Every structure is written in C-alpha cells, then in structure tokens.
Amino acid sequence: MTLSPDVAFAVEDDAVDTAVIFAVDKSSSIGPGTAQLQLNGHVEALRSAEVAKAIASGAIGCVAISYVEWSSVGKLDVILPWTRLCGAEDASNAAGRILERGSDGIERRGGGRTSLSFAIDAGRLLLGRYPGHAGRKVIDVSTNGTNNDGLSVSDSRARAFEVGYIVNGIAVSRDEPGITDDLPGYLEHNVITGAGAFVVAPSKPEEYAMALRRKLVLEISDSQTGGAAGAQYASNSVR
Template identity: 30%
Template sequence: MTLLRTIAACVCLTPPAYSCDLALALAVDVSGSVDSTEYRIQMDGLAAGLRDPIVSEALVRGKARVMLVQWTGSSRQMVTVPWTQIDSFEAIDQFAVKVANDPRVWRNFSTAIGEALESTMSYFDTVSDCKRHLIDISGDGVSNEGVEPSDVHRILRTRGVTVNAIAIEESEPDLTAYFFENVIVGEGAFVVSASGFADYPERIRKKLLREVTQQTADLK
C-alpha cells in the first residue's frame, strides 16, 4: 500500500507535458484613430518583427502557436489569421506574409480594449497544450467603449493569460501609464512605448524579442 501511495504521489507531482511553449495572440488596433498609412506601418512592422532571426528561431524551437486579431469598438473583434503552428522557418515566413497582406476589416469605430481582451482570451481554449498563453495588444488610445479592460483582469489571471502591450503615443503622451495601470496583467507583464507610428516597427521587434526568448521556467 505504501508503494502504491508513493507511485500515486509521484504521478500527481509530475508536471503536465506540453507540446508547445507559447501561444501568442497578436491583437492589432484598427480603430478610427488609425489611418491607412498607420495601419500599414503596424502590419509591415509586425511581419518584420516576426522575421527577426532571434524571434523566429525562438518561435520555431518552442513550436509556438501564433494568431492575429484585428479589434476596434464594441462587438468588433475578428481573428483574421487563425492559430498557426510555428514548427519551421517556412511556417513563420508564411505567417508573416499573411500578416503583411492582411486586409483591414474596420476603419471608423471606437476603442474597446476590454472587449478585445475578452474576445481574444476565449480562443486560448483551443491551445491548452501550450505552456504560456500571451496576448500582445497594440493601441494608440485609451478604451472609450464597452467593458473596462481592468474589469477583465480577474478572469485573465484565473485562466493564466498574460497581457503585454505596446502603447503608440502618437497623440496621447500619457498612454503608456494608462496601459500600465489598466491594460496589462500577469506576473512580469510589461508595456513598451512607441513615440509614434514611425517608431512602432523597432519597438514591436524589441517587444517580441523580450516575449519569445524568455526561458520557459519564467512563466508569467
């Protein structure tokens, strides 16, 4: 009986096996404050960041799953590139091509950050085999419609989803502080500041580097 109990205890203490290190949802702001040129800067910058040699190697090594979401006002969030397994450099390049070529879904609506987080969070149910669940959200303004982003924090924590953000301070110089106080959540969560859209490509690259090269033991 003692041996059986010991075996059972060992089984219970064995950590779950994961086939994927990171599930990364890239949530891009396409609200009315983002013009067509700024939208293109975001998508091209994101595609270039994903192709960074260190970023792409980390994603391939971790067999990451990556997804692209466009979001704006209430009830306007859409997965435009679904979960894609990054198990080769060809896979990351194909995903980056889809990001760069992704047509804009909306262009004249408000900013509902809380609903963007709620909607994106629901898609992590299909990638439960990934060790880390992370939403990477960009934005150039405060939430002005729908549920407050801070009201979603409790369920994000409960479900083990971390939120990092990039604040594009084109017209709102205090946006980084707002994102820090109201948007990001999870142990080690962080905000990266871009002074404007022109600064976005380099800042998103550095943000991706910080996110995907974390040791898997340093979970958020």
C-alpha cells in the same frame, strides 16, 4: 461573450512553448499611416532572425500565433487563425498571410470606438480555444487609445489574470487628440497583467518595428525583463 462560429482554428494538436494573440487596434482613430505601421511591424518582426532564434530556443521549439483586428464591442476580424510556427519558414509564411489579409487603413473595415476590454476578453476566449497545449499564453494588445467602449477594462484584465494569461501592451501613439497624455502609463495601470507583463512605447514611428521585434522575442522566449533602444518597458505588479 461568445465568438462567432465562423472563427476557425485549424492547427495540429501539438504542444507549443507559447501561444500569442496579436490583438491589433483598427478603430476609427487608426489612420492609414498607423494601420500600416502596425501591419508592417508585425510582418517584419515575424520575418526577423531574432524571432526565429527565439522560437528555436524554446524547449519545444514551436510557438502558436493568431492575428486579430478589433475596435468596438463585437467588431473582430480574425486575420490569421491559430498557426503553429516551428522555424523561420513557418514564421515567414504566416507573416505573408497577415500582410495579404491585414488592414492597411486605406480600405476601412468598419472603424468604431476603442474597446480594450473587448480586445482582452476576445483574446482570452481565443486562447482558451487553442486546441493544443501551450506552456504560456499571451494577449498582445496594440493600440493608440484608451478604453472608451464596452465593459470595464480592469475587470477584463482581472479575468485574463485569473486564468493565468499574460497581457502585454504596445502604445502606438502617445499624442492623439482626446486621449491621455501618458498612454504607456495608462496601459501599465489598466491593461497589462501577469508575470513579467510590460508595456512597450516606441518614441518614433521608425522605431516601432524594432520595438515590436524585441517585444516578440521577450514574449516567446519567456524572458520578459530588460529594455530595448527606442522603447520603454514597464514591469507590472500583479493586480
């Protein structure tokens, strides 16, 4: 797999505690309600006091994030290129750019099938191109479906594991027609990998933002254990 040369990553070549790719599903099954749930959930999380505190708690006190939207093989929009966050103001500014450019599901951006394998492989390549040093690298996959396009998702997960990356998952919906009855279980057994990897599955739409906020705190504070109200965290044995 190669990435288009127009995928730019202008960021200071400084170290960060964690680099996180937010890989957000924009496939044809993602309607306006779900698209806005994902978009607003990430924005609220980045603007929360909990996330600002978690960023400051690191040894360096900075993280790097990139926000991308994906669907079938080859369909990837980089909404926010690599951006270094060293405090609440940086995080809020990044959230504003995501809100401005991210998909709300009303103006469709191509749709397509659901290639979790492509999302993981693209995230792996983008993490590999981060220009600074990151103590930990995470691919954060948000989806409402199972892999139905492209390569084997298990093989893509294995490639991420081989280079030391963590893959976490968030199950946006567990009752969409045509997918497994146990999406969190599917993500646990086929998608997530790495030390402390987990799946978060909000039981109600209104709990999504809270679950995502706590998920991000765990990712950037290197404490991927425990649970959160309204969410299920499933530890993954390394595969």
